[in-house]
Amino acid sequence: MASSHARIAGAYEHPGRHLPDTSHAAIHAESALGACADAGITLADVDGFFCSGDAPGFGALSLADYMGLKLSYVDVTEMGGSSPVAQVGHAAAAIAAGKCQIALITLGGKPRTGGSVAGAPRPGAPEYSFENVYGLTTPGGYALAARRHMHEYGTTSAQLAAVKVAASKHAKHNPNAFLQKEVTVDEVLASPMVSDPLHRLDCCVVTDGGGALIVVSPEVAKRLDRQSVALLGHGESPKLADNGRIDLTYTGARWSGPRAFEEAGVTHADIDYASIYDSFTITVVETIEDLGFCKKGQGGAYVADGALEAPDGALPFNTDGGGLCNNHPTNRGGITKVIEAVRQLRGEAHPAVQVADCEIALAHGTGGNLGNRMGSATLILGRE
Amino acid sequence: MSEQLPTPEVVIDPDTREYWAGTTRGVITLQRCDDCNAVIWMPRAICPVCHKQSLSSFEASGKGTVYSWTRTAKGLAEYRDAGPYVLAYVELEEGPRVMTNLVGFDGDPEIGAAVTATFDAVGDDAALLRFTPA
Numbered sequence: 001m002a003s004s005h006a007r008i009a010g011a012y013e014h015p016g017r018h019l020p021d022t023s024h025a026a027i028h029a030e031s032a033l034g035a036c037a038d039a040g041i042t043l044a045d046v047d048g049f050f051c052s053g054d055a056p057g058f059g060a061l062s063l064a065d066y067m068g069l070k071l072s073y074v075d076v077t078e079m080g081g082s083s084p085v086a087q088v089g090h091a092a093a094a095i096a097a098g099k100c101q102i103a104l105i106t107l108g109g110k111p112r113t114g115g116s117v118a119g120a121p122r123p124g125a126p127e128y129s130f131e132n133v134y135g136l137t138t139p140g141g142y143a144l145a146a147r148r149h150m151h152e153y154g155t156t157s158a159q160l161a162a163v164k165v166a167a168s169k170h171a172k173h174n175p176n177a178f179l180q181k182e183v184t185v186d187e188v189l190a191s192p193m194v195s196d197p198l199h200r201l202d203c204c205v206v207t208d209g210g211g212a213l214i215v216v217s218p219e220v221a222k223r224l225d226r227q228s229v230a231l232l233g234h235g236e237s238p239k240l241a242d243n244g245r246i247d248l249t250y251t252g253a254r255w256s257g258p259r260a261f262e263e264a265g266v267t268h269a270d271i272d273y274a275s276i277y278d279s280f281t282i283t284v285v286e287t288i289e290d291l292g293f294c295k296k297g298q299g300g301a302y303v304a305d306g307a308l309e310a311p312d313g314a315l316p317f318n319t320d321g322g323g324l325c326n327n328h329p330t331n332r333g334g335i336t337k338v339i340e341a342v343r344q345l346r347g348e349a350h351p352a353v354q355v356a357d358c359e360i361a362l363a364h365g366t367g368g369n370l371g372n373r374m375g376s377a378t379l380i381l382g383r384e
Numbered sequence: 385m386s387e388q389l390p391t392p393e394v395v396i397d398p399d400t401r402e403y404w405a406g407t408t409r410g411v412i413t414l415q416r417c418d419d420c421n422a423v424i425w426m427p428r429a430i431c432p433v434c435h436k437q438s439l440s441s442f443e444a445s446g447k448g449t450v451y452s453w454t455r456t457a458k459g460l461a462e463y464r465d466a467g468p469y470v471l472a473y474v475e476l477e478e479g480p481r482v483m484t485n486l487v488g489f490d491g492d493p494e495i496g497a498a499v500t501a502t503f504d505a506v507g508d509d510a511a512l513l514r515f516t517p518a
Contacts, residue, residue, distance in 0.1 A: 135462075147452045195455065
């Protein structure tokens, strides 16, 4: 498989959460420099560039021009927050096809201080006049999924809150996390209702920030001093509105997950750590069900049992605090899911949450509107 | 006319002209594929099931049931000052689940509740499909 040949050689999370004096483009550039430094290369070495809908201006062309990149391959993928996760697979495919050798993936933005350029309805979107005109918000769309999941499976608000509790227990060890206070289930339930049944603490944070990854060929990885991680498997699948027969209780992880597992040749029991996109608590519950870590409909009970808590839970997740507590740069957090998985495999997560002997990690991205018109992308990564 | 919710401008294009014309007469105009008989939502120029381009229009009953709903505390753009409002999916009797607002409910709606179509004018050329208790 193509992706099994690629390595992630560099990963960098921008530490900024409030960046009024940094431009959109500069956040991408600072993240790119950070990832290059991590990998032990320079921007002059990069020959493939990947970005998504958060890129300002003319996307990759504007940013590549700003950074002075010399490229043989360019990809602008728009799958919402799942884009950078999918792009690790796209970069691996491009490298395997000989189109480039050192691929840079960036994400960055400043929804907290400078308005977001991501996620706005685009002119001509066929769905605009049939969805947005009713006051659709991102929390509203996810709340519709949460209520239907509760209706069909008996999932409770307290169970959803357990996802936030686990994330907050991890975030207290991350000095960069936007929210560092550990919270209880009762505190989640007592927080204001944003779009019922989702409370404010069921929602991810809104932060400035960014991140970048360097994906390289095995030959390049061998030349670098830095420990890289292997891309063992990649799967992606949009889940669409299905001619109006929308089922909000499941996600595209139902297909992206098995593809990634099959390509990697591993099973659920092999996964030591999982980064799960956590735009909202319900996002995590549906995703872990669809990935097969528990039976469909049992995600609420699974998370309420402490499964997500690192380092000793059944499925330690989001040890940086995730989107729920750490950051959600430019209203899309896929790249941070890959970054923390890389940290875990390198043994560089905070000691309080580092999973012992972490050999295989999963990173999953979610984009768009849960269960409706959404992107799903899954990676399985291995320690080198 | 339902309780006062915002009525943002819609985009009327060749795919959706017949649908929007129907709303000004208080009817939901749906498409059906002449080839595979699928009822189609949203309006478009191709059957998303069998990919043929021969489609016919018909008037739906305007009856449906609540598939899911949420009360959003604060909306964006036109909805910023609208106060709390109910965003929902309603499953039409003809099959499609459509995004909409629920209006005229005393207290919380319930999933499965029977609802009926109502229309709020957007200028002279279109009206927004919303639903009230049946």
